[in-house]
Amino acid sequence: MNATDINFENSLSFARQLDAADPLRAYREEFYFPKVQDKQVIYFTGNSLGLQPKRTQQFVDDIMQDWRELAVEGHFYSNKPWWDYHERLAQPLAKVVGAQAREITVMNTLTVNLHLLMVSFYRPDQKRYKILCEEKAFPSDQYMFQSQLRFHGLDPDEALVEVKKREGEHYWRTEDVISKIEELGDSLALVLIGGVNYYNGQVFEMEAITAAGKKAGAFVGWDLAHAVGNVDLRLHDWGADFASWCSYKYMNSGPGNASGIYVNEQYLDRKDIPRFEGWWGTKKESRFLMKPTFEPMATADAWQISNAPVLALAPYLASLEIFEEVGMKAIIEKRNKIVAYLEYILHEIDKQVASRFEIITPEARGCQLSVFLHGEGRPLFDYLMKAGVIVDWREPNVIRLAPAPLYCSYEDMFQFGQILKAGIERNS
Numbered sequence: 001m002n003a004t005d006i007n008f009e010n011s012l013s014f015a016r017q018l019d020a021a022d023p024l025r026a027y028r029e030e031f032y033f034p035k036v037q038d039k040q041v042i043y044f045t046g047n048s049l050g051l052q053p054k055r056t057q058q059f060v061d062d063i064m065q066d067w068r069e070l071a072v073e074g075h076f077y078s079n080k081p082w083w084d085y086h087e088r089l090a091q092p093l094a095k096v097v098g099a100q101a102r103e104i105t106v107m108n109t110l111t112v113n114l115h116l117l118m119v120s121f122y123r124p125d126q127k128r129y130k131i132l133c134e135e136k137a138f139p140s141d142q143y144m145f146q147s148q149l150r151f152h153g154l155d156p157d158e159a160l161v162e163v164k165k166r167e168g169e170h171y172w173r174t175e176d177v178i179s180k181i182e183e184l185g186d187s188l189a190l191v192l193i194g195g196v197n198y199y200n201g202q203v204f205e206m207e208a209i210t211a212a213g214k215k216a217g218a219f220v221g222w223d224l225a226h227a228v229g230n231v232d233l234r235l236h237d238w239g240a241d242f243a244s245w246c247s248y249k250y251m252n253s254g255p256g257n258a259s260g261i262y263v264n265e266q267y268l269d270r271k272d273i274p275r276f277e278g279w280w281g282t283k284k285e286s287r288f289l290m291k292p293t294f295e296p297m298a299t300a301d302a303w304q305i306s307n308a309p310v311l312a313l314a315p316y317l318a319s320l321e322i323f324e325e326v327g328m329k330a331i332i333e334k335r336n337k338i339v340a341y342l343e344y345i346l347h348e349i350d351k352q353v354a355s356r357f358e359i360i361t362p363e364a365r366g367c368q369l370s371v372f373l374h375g376e377g378r379p380l381f382d383y384l385m386k387a388g389v390i391v392d393w394r395e396p397n398v399i400r401l402a403p404a405p406l407y408c409s410y411e412d413m414f415q416f417g418q419i420l421k422a423g424i425e426r427n428s
């Protein structure tokens with residue numbers, strides 16, 4: 001049954017029935033929730049910083065203990081040796097993004113990784129030098145594109161091409177992305193788009209866009225910050241060249257934490273790919289012989305540079321254990337249902353307060369609903385926060401609601417509706 005076929009009810013008892021039947025309900029207990037006025041919050045910002053899993057502490061403590069007791073010997077003789085600690089993350093992450101384990105590694109942070117991947121996959125020449133992205137891409141990506149272009153001596157105003165939304169529409173049309181790719185043709189060097197847009201929550205048709213970009217002879221990469229752990233990804237089957245994502249949003253691995261990369265297998269074990277290199281990318285068998293020549297790992301690990309920040313990788317590994325247990329399929333099933341319920345609640349409240357809001361997220365969506373609040377401003381946001389609803393505010397007056405399926409409950413959605421209604425009616 002489709003989540004949208006359910007006859008939802010805007011009542012506490014109905015929400016509780018949904019919770020009782022939720023196969024993931026036990027996972028809510030696996031996370032720490034902040035409190036406002038001694039009450040556990042309703043947390044809608046898992047798209048910004050996921051909650052802390054309770055099991056994470058132990059993973060970090062293990063490393064602190066090994067460091068305390070083994071010091072340098074921990075590199076090789078701890079329970080989970082540090083020198084190849086990052087390799088433990090590849091297999092579970094590969095499942096989350098639909099890749100082979102050897103196409104995955106974890107290192108650095110997201111924008112840094114995209115820059116490093118552009119070293120390999122953005123190599124402009126006289127003819128082919130343009131970059132295609134979505135208009136109003138995440139700011140860090142915009143700064144990255146502009147600085148990369150200037151680094152190559154190019155003018156961003158000319159070489160950076162943005163796909164626009166149509167007048168009066170809140171989302172991008174796939175046909176517009178594809179026709180822009182075709183129009184640019186052999187001047188197009190790179191397509192790099194956020195797989196899920198951070199502002200409106202739209203899931204781009206990554207398979208079709210990848211195919212169109214490849215057909216035009218360009219490299220195609222994806223910024224999966226809002227996609228990983230949220231939507232179905234099949235990077236390998238789609239034939240994407242590369243991708244990167246952060247781990248602190250839906251992946252729950254802690255503020256500013258390490259980023260994952262995917263590099264398509266056709267680029268592995270090749271010496272002709274330009275890359276910024278360091279000792280953690282050279283073959284592990286000979287890494288400590290300290291030889292002067294770089295021999296790349298035959299996996300995405302060739303892109304590694306420095307020795308791995310294991311204290312940061314530990315929370316990522318803890319989180320991946322949860323994703324491994326639950327699986328993306330179950331996460332997506334609950335996501336569809338809980339987002340549909342939230343949408344229903346919003347429509348119900350909207351009727352009661354004489355139509356104030358508009359959901360600007362298109363049907364191609366993951367966990368997030370972006371809601372335009374007509375005639376409401378920051379005071380409503382402040383009201384929600386004081387009432388224990390953690391939401392995110394974007395100018396001019398959009399709130400983003402992302403009920404992360406691992407820890408949000410259907411009762412949260414119902415309670416949110418009640419608080420929102422009281423907030424809107426507070427002045428009347």
Ligand SMILES: *Cc1c(COP(=O)(O)O)cnc(C)c1O
Nearest residue numbers: 109110111138140194198225246
């Ligand atoms: C969150 C986010 C980032 C953040 O980049 P960092 O390098 O991790 O600070 C980048 N791109 C997109 C699309 C994001 O949503």
